[in-house]
Amino acid sequence: MKLRLRLRGVRCALATFGLGVLGYCGYVLADAWQFQREASVAFAEELAPVVVTPVRVAAERIWGRVAVERLGLSVIVLEGTSAATLQRAAGHIAGTGMPGEPGNVGISGHRDTFFFPLRHVRTADVVTVTTRAGAFRYRVVSVTVVQPDDTGVLDADETQVLTLVTCYPFTFIGSAPERFIVRAERVI
Numbered sequence: 001m002k003l004r005l006r007l008r009g010v011r012c013a014l015a016t017f018g019l020g021v022l023g024y025c026g027y028v029l030a031d032a033w034q035f036q037r038e039a040s041v042a043f044a045e046e047l048a049p050v051v052v053t054p055v056r057v058a059a060e061r062i063w064g065r066v067a068v069e070r071l072g073l074s075v076i077v078l079e080g081t082s083a084a085t086l087q088r089a090a091g092h093i094a095g096t097g098m099p100g101e102p103g104n105v106g107i108s109g110h111r112d113t114f115f116f117p118l119r120h121v122r123t124a125d126v127v128t129v130t131t132r133a134g135a136f137r138y139r140v141v142s143v144t145v146v147q148p149d150d151t152g153v154l155d156a157d158e159t160q161v162l163t164l165v166t167c168y169p170f171t172f173i174g175s176a177p178e179r180f181i182v183r184a185e186r187v188i
Helices: 002-047 083-088 116-120
Strands: 062-068 073-079 090-092 103-108 126-131 134-146 160-168 178-187
Touching (some): 002 062, 002 073, 002 083, 062 090, 073 083, 083 090, 116 178, 126 160, 126 178
Parallel strands (some): 073 090, 103 160
Antiparallel strands (some): 062 073, 090 103, 126 134, 134 178, 160 178
16 A cells, blocks of 8 residues: 555656646747747838948847748758757857858757757759848758767858758757758759
């Protein structure tokens, strides 16, 4: 009889813990989607008077938007890649280029939220990056998988390229062991 009561108590405790974890995950996702809605409206209002030169922004401020229409991907991009930033948006990788300038524009996002649609990206897909400086179109030229320490994918040269980075594999549970890299060249 005592064993049954203990088992019932353990079951109740585990069920309560499970519900708590699900509630927390639901809160995090709801917060991220609510932020995306509000930031999209704020960014659209900022775009009304378009600036013609690239503008650098402070960390965790709205940097722009990245979209791949064919995939239904459209996400606000903040400056920086802190955990808090990537929980609510994609992030412009510090030290990488700005659209409209020669160099490599690096944008990172979580594979299990905003960048999940990238699993279906194909060569020749068009990626649009919109900032206060305007809209910039890039055509996907390659999709690769690399090790997390392979930062050479962000190297810059005199061309205008965009590199989207997320973890891989997309369905991996926990910290994924590799990085999914989408490289696109500017369409002028």
